[in-house]
Amino acid sequence: MNITIFLGAGASAAENLPIQNELFSHYFKYILPKDKDKKMNRELAKFFKDLFFIDVINNDIDNINFPTFEEVLGVLDLAEEKRESFKHYKTESYNDSNNTSISYIRQCLIMLTAYTLNNANSSSNNYHEMLVSNLVKEGLIYDTNFISANYDIHIDNAIGSLYDEKNLPIMLNYGIDFANFNFSKNSWKRPEGQMVNLYKIHGSLNWLYCPICNSITLTPYEGGIMRIIEHIKQSECLNCGELTVPIIVPPTYFKNMSNVFLSTVWNKSEKALRDSDVLIFCGYSFPEADMHIKYLLKRVQTSRKKDNLKILIVNNHDKKRNSVMEKEKNRYERFLGKHVIYTEYSFEDFAKDPKKIIDLAK
Numbered sequence: 001m002n003i004t005i006f007l008g009a010g011a012s013a014a015e016n017l018p019i020q021n022e023l024f025s026h027y028f029k030y031i032l033p034k035d036k037d038k039k040m041n042r043e044l045a046k047f048f049k050d051l052f053f054i055d056v057i058n059n060d061i062d063n064i065n066f067p068t069f070e071e072v073l074g075v076l077d078l079a080e081e082k083r084e085s086f087k088h089y090k091t092e093s094y095n096d097s098n099n100t101s102i103s104y105i106r107q108c109l110i111m112l113t114a115y116t117l118n119n120a121n122s123s124s125n126n127y128h129e130m131l132v133s134n135l136v137k138e139g140l141i142y143d144t145n146f147i148s149a150n151y152d153i154h155i156d157n158a159i160g161s162l163y164d165e166k167n168l169p170i171m172l173n174y175g176i177d178f179a180n181f182n183f184s185k186n187s188w189k190r191p192e193g194q195m196v197n198l199y200k201i202h203g204s205l206n207w208l209y210c211p212i213c214n215s216i217t218l219t220p221y222e223g224g225i226m227r228i229i230e231h232i233k234q235s236e237c238l239n240c241g242e243l244t245v246p247i248i249v250p251p252t253y254f255k256n257m258s259n260v261f262l263s264t265v266w267n268k269s270e271k272a273l274r275d276s277d278v279l280i281f282c283g284y285s286f287p288e289a290d291m292h293i294k295y296l297l298k299r300v301q302t303s304r305k306k307d308n309l310k311i312l313i314v315n316n317h318d319k320k321r322n323s324v325m326e327k328e329k330n331r332y333e334r335f336l337g338k339h340v341i342y343t344e345y346s347f348e349d350f351a352k353d354p355k356k357i358i359d360l361a362k
Helices: 009-013 020-035 039-052 069-082 102-118 127-137 154-160 225-230 260-274 291-301 322-336 347-352 354-361
Strands: 003-007 144-148 171-173 195-200 203-210 215-218 245-248 278-282 310-314
Touching: 009 154, 020 039, 020 069, 020 102, 039 102, 069 102, 102 203, 102 245, 127 154, 127 347, 127 354, 144 154, 144 260, 154 171, 154 195, 195 203, 195 260, 203 260, 260 291, 278 347, 278 354, 291 322, 310 322, 310 347, 310 354, 347 354
Parallel strands: 003 144, 003 278, 144 195, 171 195, 278 310
Antiparallel strands: 203 215, 203 245
């Protein structure tokens, strides 16, 4: 049986990482006060005051009704797409020292995401490690592909640090070639033999992209984007020595998937889904903005040679209201069909006994 596990934001939330709606409040409450005078923080504070009339310096953060990360990035992405501007915030076509570029603010917001996720890892529940470990025990690990819509590296580290039933290290394969593979002194080698595939369709905190030589560097076991923020010399490209940039796709309608590495990841995700017998969505609510994912699923669903793909939904938690679950179930069934199996299990339940839930597809 070929299995694909799709990890959404709820899987990361189960590890006590902030979800989309909590990114801004977490950053402005816990991180910005430590360094208010940093240029990035000054610009972000000014941006929220100018565009959303929110004073993050002088107001009680707990009482602020922030826009979502998706809304803020969506506004900026649409402005860039239309080549239009806001007062004090211009597209790159303007050369005006009195204005801040929209692309710079956009980059700051991505850095904000990296900061927030990187500083929220201390109280992890280790569900990803538990899931992978139990898949190993059940002899299912090499039958499983992972597709993740998340930027954090919980599942990456979980796969990369475990051993299989023969006490051999599990080889993690992202589906793309990293510059690291060309440097023998680096500990990260090209995966070979039996591998576990992890396709991160929105990018990753440990991927650093060089737009000069079109290469990508992996920073195993750490969020490499933090190097750009805190130790910029360490973020230089291994091939050409130029500075790298994050390869992160924000959760908006206007996703730019033109990067060659992301295109490769999406193509391999599609192939994995075509070859799968079971697809399990974990912590994924099927949001309206993820049209690229819906497009991918519909392409797979309507062109498979195999029988219908068995689809299981694992997205419950203790505080989830029945009305929310009903709406979510309806979104899945409306788009993917009535045969979807919408379970009452949580990501924690799945991590503790993945085989029990996988067997529901039989």
